[in-house]
Amino acid sequence: MSSGTEHEKRFQRVYAANFEPLLAYAMRRVEQPEDAADIVAETFLVAWRRSHEMPPEAEVRLWLHGVARRVLANHHRSGARRGRLGDRLRQRFRSALAVDPGSEVPELLTVRAALARLNEVDRELLMLTFWEGLEPREVAVLLELNPAAVRTRLSRARARLRDLIGHDLDPPGHVLDVMAVRALEEGR
Template identity: 65%
Template sequence: MSSETARDEDRFRRAYAEDFESLLAFALRRVAHAEDAADVVAETFLVAWRRRQDIPVAGEARLWLYGVARRVLANHHRGGVRRQRLGERLRQQIVDSVPDPGSEVPERLAVRAALAGLPELDREVLMLTVWEGLQPHEVAAVLGVGPAAVRTRLSRARAKLRGLVGDDPGPPGHVLDVLTASTRRED
């Protein structure tokens, strides 16, 4: 190792030992979280290590490190603003593309209560058709009855369900709309 390299490394070690606490206090006063201050100080000393030959001598190192730390803080704050904007855009995309699961809770509870009010076979025919996506001939095979009986029971179950929850099924595709829609004849 050359004497110049050794001198640069020694200058870095002295600056670190003498100025670490001052830089940490400097950073803590300028960021919201202590872990961010630690990151700023670490980045500052990383820059100082890379540029150790530029660290001034004779007590000027602290001022030079403050200048480096100010630039690191500026990058940190810009990055925080970018992360915040990105987070806002992502949250908006989620709001736009994913419906609030809580918005249908009251209707779902009403449907469950109404389903509980149906006779067991009517409820099972309705649930197998709507929630399991089975066709009347498939429901008939599961229940061991004829497809005509399934269609009749399904029609009755939907009418009873409409009577229990009201005639307004909600917007298209809504849980009540799906449960009370008439069945296509596919068997």
């Protein structure tokens, strides 16, 4: 029998003898059964990779529990990080919705319908400039256009959008008003 086969047989014995106790250990320490299965799988992956460090079978149970304990600690830390990241993303999403000039549903639907009627370049110019906050020179780089051409097209696209929307929306906070104010602030 080759040493590779002996190594595999030993690992299979260790796995068979310790799978259920490790699964029970993990299930008592996590909320979801799927997480417990992941903890055990990761524990045995570490054990396989570090099998040269694995103690004799009489002592391997404690060694595996030590590995599982560290895997579990990493799991809890990453869960806490995911939770904090989720909280930050939800907060940013709420903030982005509050700042979006088209956040009012009727106005947004009207503006989106009008944008859909513009040609693709004009639509992209308007969206990149006003909703993404890019300056015309940045849009020029992104779309590989001349900056002067972007400013000219942007002015024409604004006028076409104004014509498509008409004047049936309430003036205060109107999306086109926001666009015009932003353009004046940028000195364009």
